[in-house]
Amino acid sequence: MSQSPKPMKIWLARALVDRQFYLSRYQDVALAGVDPVAHFAEHGFRTPMRSPSQRFEKLLLAGSGLLVTVALLFGVVRSDFLDLLREQIIILQGRGRRLRPFLYLFVFRLYATLQASEVGQPMKIARIYADAPYAGARRIIAPEGDFAFTDPEVILSGKPARNRQVKRPSLWCATLEQAQLFGSLQIAVDDAFLVSEPAADPRLSFVAGQHEFVTAHPLNRIRSTETIFARRPTTAEAAVPEAVLLGGRCGVNYFHFLVEYVTKGYIVEQIAELDGLPLIVPDDLYPQELELLEIVFPGRALVRHRRGTRIDVAKLHVPSTMTYVPDCPKTPFWQVSAVNHDSLAWLRDRVLAAIAIPAGTPRNRKIFLARFQGRNIENAEAVTEIFRASGFEIVDTAKMTFAEQVVTFATASHIAGPVGAAFSNLIFCAPEAKILGIVSPFAVQMSLFKSLSDFAGAQYYALPGTHPQFRAGMDVRRPPLHVSHGSFSVDPTYLSDALKVFREA
Numbered sequence: 001m002s003q004s005p006k007p008m009k010i011w012l013a014r015a016l017v018d019r020q021f022y023l024s025r026y027q028d029v030a031l032a033g034v035d036p037v038a039h040f041a042e043h044g045f046r047t048p049m050r051s052p053s054q055r056f057e058k059l060l061l062a063g064s065g066l067l068v069t070v071a072l073l074f075g076v077v078r079s080d081f082l083d084l085l086r087e088q089i090i091i092l093q094g095r096g097r098r099l100r101p102f103l104y105l106f107v108f109r110l111y112a113t114l115q116a117s118e119v120g121q122p123m124k125i126a127r128i129y130a131d132a133p134y135a136g137a138r139r140i141i142a143p144e145g146d147f148a149f150t151d152p153e154v155i156l157s158g159k160p161a162r163n164r165q166v167k168r169p170s171l172w173c174a175t176l177e178q179a180q181l182f183g184s185l186q187i188a189v190d191d192a193f194l195v196s197e198p199a200a201d202p203r204l205s206f207v208a209g210q211h212e213f214v215t216a217h218p219l220n221r222i223r224s225t226e227t228i229f230a231r232r233p234t235t236a237e238a239a240v241p242e243a244v245l246l247g248g249r250c251g252v253n254y255f256h257f258l259v260e261y262v263t264k265g266y267i268v269e270q271i272a273e274l275d276g277l278p279l280i281v282p283d284d285l286y287p288q289e290l291e292l293l294e295i296v297f298p299g300r301a302l303v304r305h306r307r308g309t310r311i312d313v314a315k316l317h318v319p320s321t322m323t324y325v326p327d328c329p330k331t332p333f334w335q336v337s338a339v340n341h342d343s344l345a346w347l348r349d350r351v352l353a354a355i356a357i358p359a360g361t362p363r364n365r366k367i368f369l370a371r372f373q374g375r376n377i378e379n380a381e382a383v384t385e386i387f388r389a390s391g392f393e394i395v396d397t398a399k400m401t402f403a404e405q406v407v408t409f410a411t412a413s414h415i416a417g418p419v420g421a422a423f424s425n426l427i428f429c430a431p432e433a434k435i436l437g438i439v440s441p442f443a444v445q446m447s448l449f450k451s452l453s454d455f456a457g458a459q460y461y462a463l464p465g466t467h468p469q470f471r472a473g474m475d476v477r478r479p480p481l482h483v484s485h486g487s488f489s490v491d492p493t494y495l496s497d498a499l500k501v502f503r504e505a
Helices: 005-017 017-025 027-033 038-041 055-060 065-072 079-094 100-116 134-136 254-268 287-296 339-356 380-389 403-408 421-428 446-455 491-504
Strands: 121-127 138-142 145-152 163-168 171-182 186-189 192-195 214-216 227-230 238-245 279-282 300-306 309-318 366-370 391-394 412-418 434-439 459-462
Touching: 005 038, 017 027, 017 038, 055 065, 055 079, 065 079, 079 138, 121 134, 134 138, 134 171, 145 238, 145 446, 171 254, 227 309, 238 300, 254 287, 254 309, 254 421, 287 339, 287 403, 339 403, 339 421, 339 446, 366 380, 366 403, 380 391, 380 491, 403 412, 403 421, 412 421, 412 491, 421 446, 434 446, 459 491
Parallel strands: 121 192, 238 279, 238 309, 279 300, 366 391, 366 412, 412 434, 434 459
Antiparallel strands: 121 227, 138 171, 145 163, 171 186, 171 309, 186 192, 214 227
């Protein structure tokens, strides 16, 4: 039975604890109905350490390297300190900050010696799509090519869109023996970490989804052998004789799942021996995503991978993604615009054939895609009312089935909304439809959704929002993720004037 906290601890806790923050951060405390001050006084500095306030949490993250180092010097192993350090590394990488490697290298070296399971196992890096030893495992379906496009036309700007050209990735499928899937569907064979997506290369400063399970060696740039630390479980949760890897690092994110992962089906259908093999996907897919899989892969068995666990596959087939969409801020937005029209046509044709919109259905709906979750437009209510007053239907795709989303896009003459995952459905929009993407001023050159619109034969316009930190020219150099994916405002006058043109386009 625990003793009551000493008066000094209570005094310190009262000075540090933000009650609302503490209860929202630690649900176990809230559910137990315990006073947050008393709880922090008794348990706050035990393992795992609790943050009494948001400000204190930021200080802990900033000083996490020092915390780990001091603990190690005193012979203390604190996994919670290492978790703080790992989170701080992720934050810095996501902001495009260059890490100071020596402290982190020192910490990881020591932890790898003392408690390797906390850091992850060191593994060499191999790239399925580029390294010579895997050339024989790859079957080329379509070679790399050139992809020409134009930047999105900014509505009312009067400026001509800039012509661009990037490389369109090749399409291939690799077959691997005795593979292991771990983390967020990362691949390991023996003691090698196999990179299947160029956008997930550990050379990049930040890789969404993968970052929780894989940490690049800080000195890879100057070492002859590149390595990573992988948090790979020592035992498998399941063993599968043969399967196709359909999912990827970004899991259930609707854009990545629809545009990057499900379109692998085009490759799968080119290879007869893959017919009927089970598909490996995340176990937490949304109902709309499961609905989509049943449409394009009817009756196909699914192997569901639980995030953070390991599945062993005796024979694993790995189709490539058709895109190159890295999260690294150093890659300009316009350079991630290439798509493969054959892959998109495979998806579009199967979906539209299955849903079978009756011939003669009017395609004259004007749709505004409201966003009620995640990052948002700061003056969203005012923006929504402007669209409503202009005769647009207000829809929330998150509440629709997949089929309902497809019908909505396929029967609309005008589609507008904040650029995000729902815009992936532009694949299914009607030819000659008009699209208005409301976008952060930092991401005006984000042309990937325009590429989907171009594929469908639609006309795409961009309407940039406003942000207090934005200055002229900041749309050229891609900002850190927390900026480009952050909230922004929309000028109501600009929007109203733009809609007068957009509605008549």
